[in-house]
Amino acid sequence: MTDVHSINLPYGCRDVPILKERGQREVFCGLTGIIWLHRKMQDAFFLVVGSRTCAHLLQSAAGVMIFAEPRFATAILEETDLAGLADAQEELDRVVAELLDRRPDIRQLFLVGSCPSEVIKLDLQRAAERLSQTHAPSVRILNFSGSGIETTFTQGEDACLASMVPVLPDTQKRNLLLVGALPDIVEEQAIRLLSDMGIESIEVLPASHTDMSVSVGVNTVFALTQPFLGDTFSALTQRGARHIPAPFPFGERGTTAWLRAVADEFSVADDIFDRVTKAPRARARKAISRAAEALNGKSVFFFPDSQLEIPLARFLTTECGMTAIEVGTPFLHKGLVGSDLDLMQTGPVFSEGQDVDRQIDRCRQAMPDLIVCGLGLANPLEAEGFATKWAIELVFTPVHFYEQAGDLTGLFSRPLRRAERIRSLAAE
Amino acid sequence: MKLTVWTYEGPPHVGAMRVATSMTGLHYVLHAPQGDTYADLLFTMIERRNHRPPVTFTTFQARDLGSDTATLFKSACQEAYDRFQPQAIIVGASCTAELIQDDPGGMAETMGLPIPVIPLELPSYQRKENFGADETFYQIVRALAKPAEKTIEITANLIGPTGLGFRHRDDIREVKALLADMGIGINVVAPMTSSPADIRRLPAAHFNVLMYPETAQSAARWMERELGLPYTKTIPIGVNATHEFVQEVSELTGIKPYINKECLHFPWYSKSVDSTYLTGKRVFVFGDGTHVIAAARIARDEMGFDVVGMGCYNRETARAVRALAHEMGVEALISDDYLEVERCINAVSPELILGTQMERHIGKRLNIPCAVISAPVHVQDFPARYSPQMGIEGANVIFDTWVHPLIMGLEEHLLTMFRKDFEFHDEAGPSHHGHLAVTPLDERSYHGSKEDNNSNGNVIWLPAAEKELKKVPFFVRGKARRNTEVFAVERGMSEINIDTLYEAKAHYAR
Numbered sequence: 055m056t057d058v059h060s061i062n063l064p065y066g067c068r069d070v071p072i073l074k075e076r077g078q079r080e081v082f083c084g085l086t087g088i089i090w091l092h093r094k095m096q097d098a099f100f101l102v103v104g105s106r107t108c109a110h111l112l113q114s115a116a117g118v119m120i121f122a123e124p125r126f127a128t129a130i131l132e133e134t135d136l137a138g139l140a141d142a143q144e145e146l147d148r149v150v151a152e153l154l155d156r157r158p159d160i161r162q163l164f165l166v167g168s169c170p171s172e173v174i175k176l177d178l179q180r181a182a183e184r185l186s187q188t189h190a191p192s193v194r195i196l197n198f199s200g201s202g203i204e205t206t207f208t209q210g211e212d213a214c215l216a217s218m219v220p221v222l223p224d225t226q227k228r229n230l231l232l233v234g235a236l237p238d239i240v241e242e243q244a245i246r247l248l249s250d251m252g253i254e255s256i257e258v259l260p261a262s263h264t265d266m267s268v269s270v271g272v273n274t275v276f277a278l279t280q281p282f283l284g285d286t287f288s289a290l291t292q293r294g295a296r297h298i299p300a301p302f303p304f305g306e307r308g309t310t311a312w313l314r315a316v317a318d319e320f321s322v323a324d325d326i327f328d329r330v331t332k333a334p335r336a337r338a339r340k341a342i343s344r345a346a347e348a349l350n351g352k353s354v355f356f357f358p359d360s361q362l363e364i365p366l367a368r369f370l371t372t373e374c375g376m377t378a379i380e381v382g383t384p385f386l387h388k389g390l391v392g393s394d395l396d397l398m399q400t401g402p403v404f405s406e407g408q409d410v411d412r413q414i415d416r417c418r419q420a421m422p423d424l425i426v427c428g429l430g431l432a433n434p435l436e437a438e439g440f441a442t443k444w445a446i447e448l449v450f451t452p453v454h455f456y457e458q459a460g461d462l463t464g465l466f467s468r469p470l471r472r473a474e475r476i477r478s479l480a481a482e
Numbered sequence: 483m484k485l486t487v488w489t490y491e492g493p494p495h496v497g498a499m500r501v502a503t504s505m506t507g508l509h510y511v512l513h514a515p516q517g518d519t520y521a522d523l524l525f526t527m528i529e530r531r532n533h534r535p536p537v538t539f540t541t542f543q544a545r546d547l548g549s550d551t552a553t554l555f556k557s558a559c560q561e562a563y564d565r566f567q568p569q570a571i572i573v574g575a576s577c578t579a580e581l582i583q584d585d586p587g588g589m590a591e592t593m594g595l596p597i598p599v600i601p602l603e604l605p606s607y608q609r610k611e612n613f614g615a616d617e618t619f620y621q622i623v624r625a626l627a628k629p630a631e632k633t634i635e636i637t638a639n640l641i642g643p644t645g646l647g648f649r650h651r652d653d654i655r656e657v658k659a660l661l662a663d664m665g666i667g668i669n670v671v672a673p674m675t676s677s678p679a680d681i682r683r684l685p686a687a688h689f690n691v692l693m694y695p696e697t698a699q700s701a702a703r704w705m706e707r708e709l710g711l712p713y714t715k716t717i718p719i720g721v722n723a724t725h726e727f728v729q730e731v732s733e734l735t736g737i738k739p740y741i742n743k744e745c746l747h748f749p750w751y752s753k754s755v756d757s758t759y760l761t762g763k764r765v766f767v768f769g770d771g772t773h774v775i776a777a778a779r780i781a782r783d784e785m786g787f788d789v790v791g792m793g794c795y796n797r798e799t800a801r802a803v804r805a806l807a808h809e810m811g812v813e814a815l816i817s818d819d820y821l822e823v824e825r826c827i828n829a830v831s832p833e834l835i836l837g838t839q840m841e842r843h844i845g846k847r848l849n850i851p852c853a854v855i856s857a858p859v860h861v862q863d864f865p866a867r868y869s870p871q872m873g874i875e876g877a878n879v880i881f882d883t884w885v886h887p888l889i890m891g892l893e894e895h896l897l898t899m900f901r902k903d904f905e906f907h908d909e910a911g912p913s914h915h916g917h918l919a920v921t922p923l924d925e926r927s928y929h930g931s932k933e934d935n936n937s938n939g940n941v942i943w944l945p946a947a948e949k950e951l952k953k954v955p956f957f958v959r960g961k962a963r964r965n966t967e968v969f970a971v972e973r974g975m976s977e978i979n980i981d982t983l984y985e986a987k988a989h990y991a992r
Contacts, residue, residue, distance in 0.1 A: 078558070079541045083517025103483075105577035105606060110492040111520045129483045133607045136581070145483035152485055169515040169578035173547070202517025203544040203578070411565060430522030430534065437532030 067395040070404060072386060077409025080430055081384055083202030084210025086115045091214055092125045094235040096262050097161040100126040104168030131170055146181050160193060161264040167199035206384040208282040208360045211235055215259055219289035225269035229255035234280035237452040244455055250330045251322045270295050277316050279454060282361035284387045301393040302365035305373040305459045306338035334456035341460025342373055348467040350375035355422035358382040358408050359445035368394040374463060378402035379420045441469040490795035490818050490858055494604035495576045496521050497614025503535040503645040507677035509568035511559045513586045514576035516541040525645055528861050538562040552584045559590050570678040574602035600625045612696040612796050615644055619673050620700035626678055629709055630685040636735050637667040639687040641701060642694035643674035648857040649871045650674060656873035657691060663742045685709045689734045695772055718872045719776035721748050721784055748877040752784060760785055766832035767792040768823055768841050769856025771799020775806050777836045777855045791830045831961040834888060851887030941970045947978045965990045
């Protein structure tokens with residue numbers, strides 16, 4: 055549909071002007087992160103202190119129904135809690151005791167702040183400290199905010215990980231911390247690649263169990279696997295750890311650049327790096343090229359969702375032959391996504407924040423071949439004739455590193471291939 | 483503070499969204515923090531709606547709380563009017579906005595918009611989704627409907643169908659057909675398919691058909707009181723209820739009752755010999771009050787089942803559910819805690835559950851078949867095919883839907899006869915579902931077992947009795963185990979042998 059030829063445009067988008075929007079935001083709040091965090095951290099329980107809306111959001115975002123009793127719940131504030139705050143703390147003690155009694159397997163409890171708990175200034179930090187004393191040492195109790203007034207979607211994970219940093223044991227050893235909740239299979243692949251290069255003392259935040267060793271200190275270096283971890287980045291920096299800046303490990307080039315940055319930090323020789331990465335690189339390239347046929351020469355428009363937008367736009371434009379028209383992101387943290395911006399050709403509009411109706415106007419005007427957007431917008435835009443990719447799937451699916459590069463490409467190409475296949479289907 | 487893992491109903495503003503989304507020409511300006519827009523996906527994904535819900539969220543953030551959320555609301559309201567040009571606007575607050583007390587209703591009224599502005603007061607910390615829908619529809623009707631001249635022909639309004647309702651779309655067509663067969667036309671269907679202009683025309687009808695008390699009871703009562711518009715009290719779900727409904731319509735209109743039974747297959751199917759095996763099947767019924775009352779009556783009077791437990795999650799209909807439960811000799815469970823529902827189901831060990839999607843999952847865990855009869859809805863509750871619950875075709879759909887999860891008559895006997903057959907054994911499940919290896923109820927570790935295990939640890943099953951118990955069909959094995967244990971304990975026995983098992987069987991024989 056679009057015919058934007060950008061062959062002569064220069065590379066490097068770090069300093070292009072950003073379109074800042076402050077209207078209606080069609081995004082999830084940070085509570086949504088609990089959906090994947092509770093699968094990742096297998097002895098943790100997430101107790102949201104909030105309203106019926108919070109509970110309803112969690113069950114709706116979690117795929118509508120739960121199959122087993124999940125390790126998250128909501129302490130729903132009621133009229134009586136709002137009347138007097140002193141009672142709310144006592145109520146919380148009662149609810150936590152009830153919960154831990156029912157789930158003796160829990161080792162780590164997060165009290166998660168919500169919009170209502172923050173508006174009434176319910177002090178969850180104090181609650182966490184008090185409850186920690188009551189339930190130590192069997193359960194560690196921390197708190198963070200997943201509220202919509204403080205956090206957008208994936209920032210919930212950031213807030214959660216940042217809350218864990220101050221309680222990580224101190225270390226003097228030189229260790230590598232991989233930061234970001236990844237599916238186990240992906241995490242193991244990353245660790246295998248780095249171990250094969252001879253890098254030792256690799257630890258992961260968040261770990262799947264509380265008793266697994268994760269420590270931090272002045273000799274710690276850390277690499278982020280997700281671009282939305284700004285607060286965790288700051289918290290780790292405060293503990294003396296040093297960040298390894300790199301593009302994010304999406305696709306073959308992103309993964310190679312990310313691994314290269316870590317390898318350089320550990321002075322891995324080129325021949326070792328090549329030996330370890332050669333076969334998976336070739337596999338990734340092959341998988342991408344096959345799946346990218348449907349993407350080559352097509353245009354893409356990103357609505358803001360997870361903060362993965364910039365690294366993914368980098369991947370689609372530099373590895374799949376797509377043209378980005380607009381890359382919307384809830385927050386643009388140049389310290390984290392700068393390396394990806396550097397690799398991108400100028401041309402796309404970068405927007406931060408959202409005014410959803412205006413953005414839809416721009417999108418309709420631009421007629422992109424593919425729209426990456428949230429679940430609330432996808433079907434309405436499909437009904438207008440656009441091909442869409444639900445952004446949330448990019449957060450819930452294993453998409454990082456070499457072996458998933460083909461799957462990642464497939465997530466974007468499937469809507470286009472599908473539209474092509476059922477083209478003959480009579481319109482409604 | 484109430485510890486909640488899962489909830490049957492969303493907050494009241496979601497109820498308001500269900501009303502707004504099912505209408506045209508109406509816009510909802512909702513004062514709400516960032517993140518509350520998740521509710522859009524309920525409509526666009528679960529119901530596969532091809533339009534965004536007509537809702538503008540102010541999506542305020544922490545920085546706005548420090549400055550001026552009131553101005554933010556006003557500009558959102560003005561922009562929504564300018565962009566969407568609705569015939570009327572409803573305004574309200576979600577749970578968080580309720581706390582900051584900006585008074586969206588008051589603010590919107592002072593803006594001088596040239597259309598009706600209807601303020602909603604939905605107490606988020608006391609009430610839930612169904613209340614929100616009912617109250618919103620009531621406020622819209624109250625604000626817009628004014629006395630009007632009746633249509634010349636006898637017409638009815640169908641009131642209650644909304645977005646995210648259980649088969650509302652198809653029920654409308656079915657009820658329209660029932661009325662059309664009696665020569666009664668439709669004035670307005672609302673809220674679904676109506677605009678504010680249509681709401682104004684509501685009083686032109688001769689009576690209202692209240693399809694779903696959950697979402698339109700207040701509006702129906704108000705129209706009866708203020709506009710002299712009577713409404714039907716019978717919900718036409720099931721063969722008997724459909725007859726009663728037609729009778730009620732006849733009494734309201736003076737038109738002779740008539741039902742076109744050409745396509746009604748339920749009564750014959752229920753009488754045919756293959757249905758003998760349905761006799762006395764023990765069913766547990768749970769959902770919203772309206773669907774539960776209808777389902778329990780069908781189960782007892784039209785299917786020949788035994789209702790061994792029933793209840794609803796919405797307190798608004800608790801009284802009626804309790805009354806029917808009393809009549810059926812069971813105690814009603816009024817609860818929105820699915821773990822309590824699960825405990826209750828586990829305790830009565832029904833052979834079939836008629837419930838919501840949550841009971842379907844409970845049934846999967848307990849290995850009890852389930853048919854879904856009520857919201858909260860799942861994407862599966864919006865089938866592409868026509869599948870109403872009301873009227874003639876609704877009855878047919880219900881027969882099929884309820885019978886399908888059960889093991890068919892002869893197959894049940896064969897399973898008992900050839901218990902040890904390697905491919906035709908009870909753990910293989912019904913053949914028409916494909917053979918699934920399932921673990922029977924009493925042999926699986928069940929997460930709630932700590933509190934749910936009714937068995938008395940002091941009674942010991944002797945190996946021979948334990949082996950004999952395994953020969954009892956799996957769908958009643960849990961019940962047999964419990965009954966035998968209770969029987970033994972009551973008689974002060976410490977061991978259960980084969981005789982105890984059969985004595986208990988004789989004791990509890992129906």
